[in-house]
């Protein structure tokens with residue numbers, strides 16, 4: 018591979034959406050941010066220079082970061098933030114991945130405006146395992162607030178209330194014609210009849226899983242989280258925050274100058290407030306003039322797609338089950354056959370007592386919280402990876418993250434009366450090359466809800482999912498060990514469970530969290546420490562000299 022150099026200047030820029038202008042954090046003054054393009058095997062160097070008041074870190078979501086954990090980016094997990102006036106060079110090599118990923122800020126809620134696509138092309142001369150597209154187009158979903166990002170996060174954290182819901186969803190940064198005063202802020206994709214387009218869908222929204230569909234067109238899913246899948250056709254794609262899905266769109270052979278809407282709106286089952294509005298972009302046909310037929314050249318009415326209803330969990334479940342690895346000779350599914358470590362995590366909401374002399378917005382004057390196995394993760398003041406590498410874990414983290422829930426109950430039934438969470442900076446330590454099987458169970462505390470869980474540093478295989486409580490004696494027999502989808506973010510089904518398996522072959526400290534930003538803020542997160550192996554290529558190298566200090 019070659020080395021590709023990027024310079025990312027973090028700076029403010031005035032941006033107008035929904036008829037209001039605000040100053041937002043951007044990379045190089047662009048919103049959404051610039052696209053990173055690399056081939057499998059390339060090394061990417063991104064020099065990030067912070068010209069704003071906020072502390073910043075960037076994360077290359079889904080990039081495996083094999084032995085390059087210092088470049089992963091979650092604040093206080095793998096690095097201290099890049100402070101005003103500082104620079105840091107993220108240096109990583111893309112190994113064994115091709116498809117679509119994205120980058121985003123990984124501190125506070127700054128990813129609201131700091132995000133952009135990562136396009137990983139196959140090695141030179143290597144074709145796609147599907148018909149070669151005529152054109153490739155990133156479609157990145159986001160969320161827009163009229164208020165500034167700080168105001169939103171304070172609402173969620175200080176008083177323990179649900180945060181303000183966003184004012185619009187966006188496609189490539191634009192709300193689209195269904196929002197007030199946004200007709201001119203509409204992304205337009207011009208297609209030619211008969212041609213094939215690879216749409217690289219990315220959900221960079223903060224708090225909403227999304228359904229996406231294009232009126233009168235069928236999509237063929239070919240890749241998820243930068244791993245090829247067995248192609249399948251669908252009218253609608255479900256995509257959670259943190260997931261990427263590449264789809265082929267075949268433009269119809271003969272069309273007059275017609276316009277279709279492609280639109281996205283939430284899938285949500287939880288009790289939280291949800292913006293159920295619809296973002297839309299325009300798909301416009303361009304008839305080459307040689308075959309244009311004036312009689313057929315009529316502008317059709319804007320055609321809108323039909324999307325599943327807000328809480329359509331059965332669509333979500335059946336869509337997820339269609340995703341399968343190619344599992345062929347060229348692209349085998351290397352599912353770990355043996356399991357060294359079995360873990361069971363409950364994921365869900367909970368409550369914290371309201372601090373004295375404060376008024377909180379949660380039920381009965383409590384603060385909303387979220388936890389894994391009843392532990393709400395407390396962000397340390399220094400980076401876990403630095404503490405681990407230098408052998409100075411004391412006072413930073415403890416290694417007693419529970420392997421099972423601290424409070425056992427019927428997870429999909431009535432919750433216990435005491436739903437307060439424990440707090441701590443607890444990690445699970447794994448020897449190098451441990452094969453982990455992890456079942457994640459949604460709890461009904463405060464409400465059954467789908468949680469998109471994202472694991473840094475690894476891809477995992479999704480072996481199975483189901484509704485109700487996971488049954489460890491009957492459910493494993495139904496696991497798919499043949500062609501399970503391999504990815505980095507999976508929705509734990511609302512009122513159900515999902516089972517994943519991964520090989521801990523990447524030494525370092527790896528964050529795992531719900532990719533709904535509000536749940537991450539409330540503590541639905543934890544970290545894994547993967548120890549060094551014996552060989553030289555099984556060890557984490559020392560930190561780069563420009564790694565920021567806390």
Ligand code: C2O
Pocket residue numbers: 076078091121123259471473528530532
């Ligand atoms: Cu896309 Cu830890 O994040």
